[in-house]
Amino acid sequence: MSSAPPGEGLVIRRRPHYKSRTGCQRCRARRVKCDEQHPSCVNCLKRGVKCDYIQQAADQQTPEHQELALEKPPYLDLEMFHHFCALTAYTLSTETPVRDMWRIHVPQLALGADYIMDGICAFAALHKAHQEPDRRESLLYHATRYHTSSLEKGLPLVSLITPENGSSMYIFSLLTLFFNLARPRRRDDSIMLGSGLLPGPVHLLRGTHLIRESHHALDRSPVALVFQSTERIFSYWKMHTPIEHPALSELHSRIVSLDDKDKERQRILLGAIHTLSRSYTFRDDIYNIEDKFRGYYTWLYEVGEDYLNLLSEANNEAMCILVFFAPLIRDLEAESWWVEGWSFYISEEVYSLLGEDFRPWIAWPIEQIGWVAPVQTEK
Structure with a gap:
């Protein structure tokens, strides 16, 4: 594996970007960047509106899919x-109360909310496709159909959340997040947003957290089991003093050494590293897989919006920081089938966007996850 800039006479075969730059109709009307995810772009998911990609997914079928x-x-x-x-x-x-919520209470909610029923079937179809290769193509097709149906029914309700439907909408947001994490990535898929990089599931996770924070009636519902099991780790994440991590310290030093005249940008970047160091605490073996998961993903909704803006602008330093999150994802992939591959997706995307001078910055995290840099070919 080579993390250094390519040598003279060599050229990196970059991963091409196949998406159009037009975006969905709603994003074009608002003059905002569209990530062009199907069956709904992240912007439409965040705003709780029906994306025109949903209808395209419902209407456009290849002959093969028609047969399926x-x-x-x-x-x-x-x-x-x-x-x-x-x-x-x-x-x-792995915790019995939380498992019981998913296998008992969530199906009960689905009996009164068809968008949850569709979301359950969509996620289950992805799981079954993961287990049964001989039915994979058919199951993946039907998973997308279920998911599209769930979005069509659930999105109009996002802006109409009440104490009565709060639990259902929270579960809807989680199932949408899980589906987007678990769905197989195609060759023309990308996690880029506009000219930069901002993984769609990050927006979905932050949206899910916002629903929880905005609707305290959820604290008295069956889904509160998720919050209760998370609160202990979240409190420790925010209050503890993280131990210095050599690789993160080196990244910190690299950013400081740039002597960036934009001190506000430097503050944002160093703040993102500091918050990430809190999540690195949970790599210690004293934490079980549940605590690791909670400790890791807390960074995604605690890191500042200004840092995410730098990511969407393809800021080199911000993208390097994101790759340092990849080893944490890698820790989870063996236990959580629905996040498999994300450590590689992120590393590949960042590597293709990074300036050559910055590629050595991510040598440590990509070595940790075992990702191999693109093949170099002679001119």
Whole structure:
């Protein structure tokens, strides 16, 4: 693996960007960058509006997919619902109370909210496709159909959250997040936003956290089990003094050494490293997989919006910091099938965007996860 800039006479074969720059109609009307995710862009998900990509996903089918649609088993809905309750729910937590919430309370909510039922079936179909390679193509197709249906029904309610539907909307947001993490990435997929990089699931996670923070009625609902199990780790994450980590300290020193005249930008970058160091605390073996997961993802919704803005602008230093989050994701991939591959996705995207002078900065994290830099070819 080579993390240094390419030598003379060599050229990096960069990963091409296949998406158009037009974006969905709503983003174009608002003159904002669109990440062009299907079946709904992140901007539309955040605003709780129906993205025109949803209708495209419903209308446009290849001949192969039309054939798969005709082959839908008559009891597929029941099969997916059962699979979620019997198997998928157990992959979402190792703690019995939280597992019970997913396998008992969430299915009960689904009986009164069809967008949750569709979300359950979508996620279960992805899980089953992960387990049964011989049915993979058909299951992935139907997973997308379920997910599209869930978005069509659930998105209009995002701006109408009440104490009565708060639990259902919170679960809807979680299932949408899990689906976007778990869905297989195609060759033309990208986690880039505009000219920069901002993973869609980061927005979804922050949106989910916002629903929880804004609707305290959830604290008295069955889904409060998720909050209660998280509160202890979240409090420790915010209050403890993190131990100095050599790789993060080196990254800190590199940014300081640039002598950036924009002191505000430097403050934002160093702040992002400091908050990331809090999550690095949980790499210690004394923490179980649940605590690691909570300690890691807390960085994604605690890091400042100004840092995310730098990411979306393809700021080199900000993208380097993001790659240092990849080893944390890698720690989780063996235990959580729905985050598999994300450490590589992020590293590949960042490497393709980084200026050559900055590629040595990410040598340590990409070595940690075992990602291999693109093949170098002679001119």
